[in-house]
Amino acid sequence: MVVGIDNAVTATKSTISSAKKTPPTLSSDSVINFARGDPTMYESYWRKLGDRCSMVISGNDLMSYFSNPGNLCWFLMPELDHAIRRLHGVVRNAIADDDRFIVVGTGSTQLFHALLYALSSPNEPEPISVVAAAPFYSSYPEETEFLRSGLYKWAGDAYSFNKDGPYIEVVTSPNNPDGAIRGAVVNRKGGKLIHDLAYYWPQYTPITGRANYDVMLFTFSKATGHAGSRIGWVIVKDKEIATKMVKFIELNSIGVSKESQLRAAKILGVISDDCLNSGPNKEENFFEYGQHLMSERWEKLREVVKRNGVFSLPKYSPDYCNFSGEYTDHNPAYAWLKSKEGLNSDNLLREHKIVTRGGTKFGVGSKYTRISMLSSDDEFNLLLERLSAIKVTTNGNY
Amino acid sequence: MVVGIDNAVTATKSTISSAKKTPPTLSSDSVINFARGDPTMYESYWRKLGDRCSMVISGNDLMSYFSNPGNLCWFLMPELDHAIRRLHGVVRNAIADDDRFIVVGTGSTQLFHALLYALSSPNEPEPISVVAAAPFYSSYPEETEFLRSGLYKWAGDAYSFNKDGPYIEVVTSPNNPDGAIRGAVVNRKGGKLIHDLAYYWPQYTPITGRANYDVMLFTFSKATGHAGSRIGWVIVKDKEIATKMVKFIELNSIGVSKESQLRAAKILGVISDDCLNSGPNKEENFFEYGQHLMSERWEKLREVVKRNGVFSLPKYSPDYCNFSGEYTDHNPAYAWLKSKEGLNSDNLLREHKIVTRGGTKFGVGSKYTRISMLSSDDEFNLLLERLSAIKVTTNGNY
Numbered sequence: 001m002v003v004g005i006d007n008a009v010t011a012t013k014s015t016i017s018s019a020k021k022t023p024p025t026l027s028s029d030s031v032i033n034f035a036r037g038d039p040t041m042y043e044s045y046w047r048k049l050g051d052r053c054s055m056v057i058s059g060n061d062l063m064s065y066f067s068n069p070g071n072l073c074w075f076l077m078p079e080l081d082h083a084i085r086r087l088h089g090v091v092r093n094a095i096a097d098d099d100r101f102i103v104v105g106t107g108s109t110q111l112f113h114a115l116l117y118a119l120s121s122p123n124e125p126e127p128i129s130v131v132a133a134a135p136f137y138s139s140y141p142e143e144t145e146f147l148r149s150g151l152y153k154w155a156g157d158a159y160s161f162n163k164d165g166p167y168i169e170v171v172t173s174p175n176n177p178d179g180a181i182r183g184a185v186v187n188r189k190g191g192k193l194i195h196d197l198a199y200y201w202p203q204y205t206p207i208t209g210r211a212n213y214d215v216m217l218f219t220f221s222k223a224t225g226h227a228g229s230r231i232g233w234v235i236v237k238d239k240e241i242a243t244k245m246v247k248f249i250e251l252n253s254i255g256v257s258k259e260s261q262l263r264a265a266k267i268l269g270v271i272s273d274d275c276l277n278s279g280p281n282k283e284e285n286f287f288e289y290g291q292h293l294m295s296e297r298w299e300k301l302r303e304v305v306k307r308n309g310v311f312s313l314p315k316y317s318p319d320y321c322n323f324s325g326e327y328t329d330h331n332p333a334y335a336w337l338k339s340k341e342g343l344n345s346d347n348l349l350r351e352h353k354i355v356t357r358g359g360t361k362f363g364v365g366s367k368y369t370r371i372s373m374l375s376s377d378d379e380f381n382l383l384l385e386r387l388s389a390i391k392v393t394t395n396g397n398y
Numbered sequence: 399m400v401v402g403i404d405n406a407v408t409a410t411k412s413t414i415s416s417a418k419k420t421p422p423t424l425s426s427d428s429v430i431n432f433a434r435g436d437p438t439m440y441e442s443y444w445r446k447l448g449d450r451c452s453m454v455i456s457g458n459d460l461m462s463y464f465s466n467p468g469n470l471c472w473f474l475m476p477e478l479d480h481a482i483r484r485l486h487g488v489v490r491n492a493i494a495d496d497d498r499f500i501v502v503g504t505g506s507t508q509l510f511h512a513l514l515y516a517l518s519s520p521n522e523p524e525p526i527s528v529v530a531a532a533p534f535y536s537s538y539p540e541e542t543e544f545l546r547s548g549l550y551k552w553a554g555d556a557y558s559f560n561k562d563g564p565y566i567e568v569v570t571s572p573n574n575p576d577g578a579i580r581g582a583v584v585n586r587k588g589g590k591l592i593h594d595l596a597y598y599w600p601q602y603t604p605i606t607g608r609a610n611y612d613v614m615l616f617t618f619s620k621a622t623g624h625a626g627s628r629i630g631w632v633i634v635k636d637k638e639i640a641t642k643m644v645k646f647i648e649l650n651s652i653g654v655s656k657e658s659q660l661r662a663a664k665i666l667g668v669i670s671d672d673c674l675n676s677g678p679n680k681e682e683n684f685f686e687y688g689q690h691l692m693s694e695r696w697e698k699l700r701e702v703v704k705r706n707g708v709f710s711l712p713k714y715s716p717d718y719c720n721f722s723g724e725y726t727d728h729n730p731a732y733a734w735l736k737s738k739e740g741l742n743s744d745n746l747l748r749e750h751k752i753v754t755r756g757g758t759k760f761g762v763g764s765k766y767t768r769i770s771m772l773s774s775d776d777e778f779n780l781l782l783e784r785l786s787a788i789k790v791t792t793n794g795n796y
Contacts, residue, residue: 059451148548257655
């Protein structure tokens with residue numbers, strides 16, 4: 001199928017090279033953006049792996065709408081299905097045995113919508129309430145509300161939810177923005193839970209057990225850093241829910257990019273191979289690399305924050321990680337910064353040319369703000385430098 | 399960036415080979431499915447092109463969420479933007495000059511949703527009516543209705559629409575299912591038009607002019623046959639509409655697969671190159687190939703339908719095609735079959751192991767049914783064979 005590969009490479013090199021923009025040079029004047037969780041910090045790891053993760057796609061590959069017509073999720077490629085189940089088995093972070101259904105989506109965002117559709121019903125007298133404990137992921141409210149659906153509606157902070165009847169609670173653990181390990185909060189009859197486990201991977205948190213919830217949401221973006229591929233997956237126990245999710249994705253986009261699925265399968269497969277390699281040529285696997293890098297960054301950040309005394313950070317206790325076989329620290333994908341003096345943290349940091357996402361977007365006060373820990377090394381170092389420069393002046397101003 | 403390509407190919411060959419299932423052998427007992435528009439008939443063309451359309455993606459490519467942060471559509475890859483505008487210029491089927499915005503989507507289906515969102519308003523007292531002239535694309539009603547949006551609602555056949563106030567009319571031309579060339583039907587104040595031009599390409603219809611509507615929807619699936627990539631695009635004049643569409647795709651899936659975008663850019667680019675090639679080595683370009691193949695299929699189908707006398711097909715007059723520089727026939731992607739005796743066409747064909755999509759799904763009677771003309775050669779030949787075998791018996795039954 002792959003004929004005359006030299007030509008293919010020649011022809012394609014130009015395509016991809018031009019797709020890779022040189023990042024703008026950072027200067028002391030540059031505004032640096034930490035508001036988004038763009039996981040560019042993993043790029044150097046994948047570059048180091050060279051051709052082991054390369055894939056070649058010919059013009060006549062992957063043309064049909066269908067990936068696996070006999071499967072409930074007919075647009076899920078069997079290679080990705082296999083790679084997902086295998087990786088969860090290797091990492092031991094979730095039960096993905098063959099009796100569970102896997103539904104693939106265009107990122108976990110499309111799957112969040114698919115879940116709202118699957119867990120609600122057109123036969124109910126009013127839209128089902130959707131809640132999450134504050135601070136919650138800043139996009140949940142708008143994603144739930146923006147189409148003014150009659151099936152579901154955003155009902156805010158789970159801690160203050162006191163309506164009778166069915167509801168959906170989104171439990172994000174480790175939590176975005178604050179890295180907390182969480183359980184359901186409402187715990188009432190008629191509740192349906194979405195467990196968003198996007199960050200339940202060894203680089204961010206100790207793997208303390210195999211998650212075994214009804215509905216578990218994961219995303220390629222945060223697992224490996226491949227945000228541009230837009231691949232997410234849900235592991236679901238109930239066939240009816242899986243069927244409704246598949247229906248949603250049919251009606252929303254008639255399936256999910258096969259190119260991305262195949263690439264995700266390849267990359268997840270390489271990670272599993274490396275994790276299982278105990279031979280003499282064993283190198284640092286992806287999660288070990290990520291864990292070391294995140295650990296180092298958190299140490300540096302804590303040091304700077306401690307030294308300047310303006311902010312505080314959440315504290316986490318180490319836990320035994322089943323994946324690494326040792327006690328490891330929590331190194332969340334975001335730093336949840338709190339201004340000690342109760343000032344607006346986001347505004348304060350913007351004055352120092354650091355763009356973050358303020359606490360009000362997460363359903364809490366403006367003394368909090370969220371900083372991505374997943375940026376490139378250059379940007380992260382500049383962040384440390386600028387944070388160091390924020391000092392309390394003698395009159396109490398910053 | 400692509401290092402040790404031999405290894406990459408070795409590693410990847412197995413991945414893609416296993417992704418390509420051998421199609422089940424067709425026997426005289428096989429039920430054949432023509433209900434879907436899976437464009438598998440183009441595979442052999444792309445296979446013939448060999449490595450000219452191959453692309454290599456390394457593990458560290460395409461990782462960021464962002465494709466072009468300075469662009470209104472920040473997730474659209476510049477390569478695809480360029481390839482789309484260039485192809486429309488070459489084919490002369492639509493104006494895609496630099497003053498128009500291009501928004502990419504996960505297939506044209508996601509863009510249809512984005513358009514409903516962009517053309518409606520949360521400030522209106524009631525949902526905006528969405529109409530299309532019957533027979534209309536069978537998915538429009540369900541796509542519009544399934545989330546019970548308070549922003550828009552399906553209002554049925556445009557011919558019988560007589561409500562005052564704003565509305566959205568979807569104009570599909572050439573039309574799915576019947577191949578008709580169409581204009582707007584309602585033509586009242588407050589109307590907003592979506593022109594779905596998925597089939598306005600030379601293999602299906604003569605290109606009679608450069609379409610210049612406010613909102614024009616295209617899809618990679620039907621243009622080139624790459625349905626598995628889930629790439630569609632909209633050319634839009636108004637900045638505010640483009641901005642709202644981008645917002646929809648942000649909230650629905652945070653962008654569109656970069657792997658698919660880059661592959662679409664590559665393939666559209668090869669088509670443009672070949673169309674522009676007037677050198678001595680000029681070979682049949684993609685649209686010439688498609689036009690010949692569709693023309694041949696339609697001739698055979700008309701012959702069989704004429705001979706057995708059970709059904710009729712729409713008639714179209716040839717038109718001058720600006721792309722090919724000659725009069726060409728309309729060769730729609732679907733055959734819109736009508737049973738002469740007013741029987742249920744879909745049921746009748748199912749008895750002969752041919753699955754189609756019945757007229758009621760398109761807003762008209764069951765004497766009509768839609769047959770995909772885009773299947774593989776083997777399936778299409780079996781279709782002709784089975785249609786030939788349907789005969790009126792002496793008692794008037796089939």
